[in-house]
Amino acid sequence: MYAIIETGGKQYRVAPGERVRIESIGHEVGETLELSGLGIKAISNDDGQLLVGNDIANARITATVSGEGRGDKIIVFKFKRKKQYRRTYGHRQNFTELTINQVTL
Numbered sequence: 001m002y003a004i005i006e007t008g009g010k011q012y013r014v015a016p017g018e019r020v021r022i023e024s025i026g027h028e029v030g031e032t033l034e035l036s037g038l039g040i041k042a043i044s045n046d047d048g049q050l051l052v053g054n055d056i057a058n059a060r061i062t063a064t065v066s067g068e069g070r071g072d073k074i075i076v077f078k079f080k081r082k083k084q085y086r087r088t089y090g091h092r093q094n095f096t097e098l099t100i101n102q103v104t105l
Helices: none
Strands: 002-007 012-014 019-023 032-037 040-044 060-070 074-080 087-089 094-104
Touching: 012 019
Parallel strands: none
Antiparallel strands: 002 012, 002 040, 019 094, 032 060, 060 094, 074 087
């Protein structure tokens, strides 16, 4: 059984026991979260059917915050030839790591 969730403008495929890095959310490490409603896009049941819409209205995903951190640095380099223009800067995105405990319909 797995589910498709949306958070931070991105969609993730999650299953019980997996760890997922999502956009940073304001929860402490060790705290338990419950995802429901519009954040769940689809759920695959044990028979292999993909359920969407009203079929997953009561679906819930339980997860535990297992860590927080910052991702790898991304280098951004801007350049215009013949104009002596160069700019370099970097970016590190914050993330929250979730451990998926349970997916229920």
